[in-house]
Amino acid sequence: MHNDIEFRSVTKNYGAVTAVSDVDLQVPKGAFLALLGPSGCGKTTCLRMIGGFEQPTSGTVLISGREMNGIAPYRRPVNMVFQHYALFPHLNVEQNVGYGLKQMRPRIEASEIARKVALALEMVRLGGFAQRRVHELSGGQQQRVALARAIVNKPAVLLLDEPLAALDRKLRTAMQIELQTLQRELGITFVLVTHDQEEALSMADLVCVMNTGSIRQLGTPQEVYDRPTDLFVADFVGKTNRVTAMLEADGRTLRLADGSALNVGERRGLAAGDAILAIRPEAIRVDRHAKPGATGFQGTVTNRIFLGSTAEYSVAVPGLGDFLITSDRRNLHESELVEPGQTVFLGFDPTTAHLFPVSSTA
Known part of the structure; x- marks a missing residue:
């Protein structure tokens, strides 16, 4: 063709x-x-x-x-x-x-x-x-x-x-x-x-x-x-949450600004040094409490926007900033909806999140 x-x-x-x-x-x-x-x-x-x-x-x-x-x-x-x-x-x-x-x-x-x-x-x-x-x-x-x-x-x-x-x-x-x-x-x-x-x-x-x-x-x-x-591209096409971090020499440990560490899996072709973890809002689950073995952050809900079939939450995480989360309300019970002021756990899989060198922001 x-x-x-x-x-x-x-x-x-x-x-x-x-x-x-x-x-x-x-x-x-x-x-x-x-x-x-x-x-x-x-x-x-x-x-x-x-x-x-x-x-x-x-x-x-x-x-x-x-x-x-x-x-x-x-x-x-x-x-x-x-x-x-x-x-x-x-x-x-x-x-x-x-x-x-x-x-x-x-x-x-x-x-x-x-x-x-x-x-x-x-x-x-x-x-x-x-x-x-x-x-x-x-x-x-x-x-x-x-x-x-x-x-x-x-x-x-x-x-x-x-x-x-x-x-x-x-x-x-x-x-x-x-x-x-x-x-x-x-x-x-x-x-x-x-x-x-x-x-x-x-x-x-x-x-x-x-x-x-x-x-x-x-x-x-x-x-x-x-x-x-x-x-x-990650920022312009869709919404994304940025987390500033440092990729350590082993190529899989990510050290965050609050001192915590994440195992992001092997990242081929990405050199150790300053990096940005980009997480899509729909890839984060909002829970009232951390599930056993879950990876994520604890924060406080600052805002909730009702969008019909979905709800958007803004959650402040100490040391890391504000996170935007999109939840599909069709998969939630009414009891699972959270309100501003509540403490929640943001769970996600760090191995599926995008990781970029800081130089890719331009």
């Missing part, structure tokens, strides 16, 4: 500022890739270089095996859905979707344009909306019109620049499902730019985490969440 998108040592400078630095990236045909990272990490610049709105300072961008450097956006097998949809308010839905087809040369017959537009509207479940005006549509419907306009000429790659940012939470969730379904039906490569890690993990089958112009990790959502390559 060939790659639909490929970056070969791509760098993009804006004057003295480097937005993207020596990036290598391969996106397989038919993948749903999420470019994820904080503002200024380079993800939107990468998207714009794929679309042709920016040209790399050095390196090569390829689409479907063809070099794209210097090729204008309208000559690329790519379409883009912008954050604010960029629909024409004076045109109806049918005219918005067919606009690009009318600009194509050689000209396409009006009957063929009408057929393609009708098919695209059916795909985004707007079959009866052809004559509606843009101002008559909800936010979700406008977003689907923008999608229909983007897919009507069947591009090899569809670029999505934070297309759900303007929607409310419930509609955003519904549109995430619709985008996944549409991507499977079309079989074309989707590239989504987002700073929302939940959106990236729930929609994409490939997640590219970026920071300061570089790729920090590329993998499936499960790999990026369960096996982050460094502390930046």
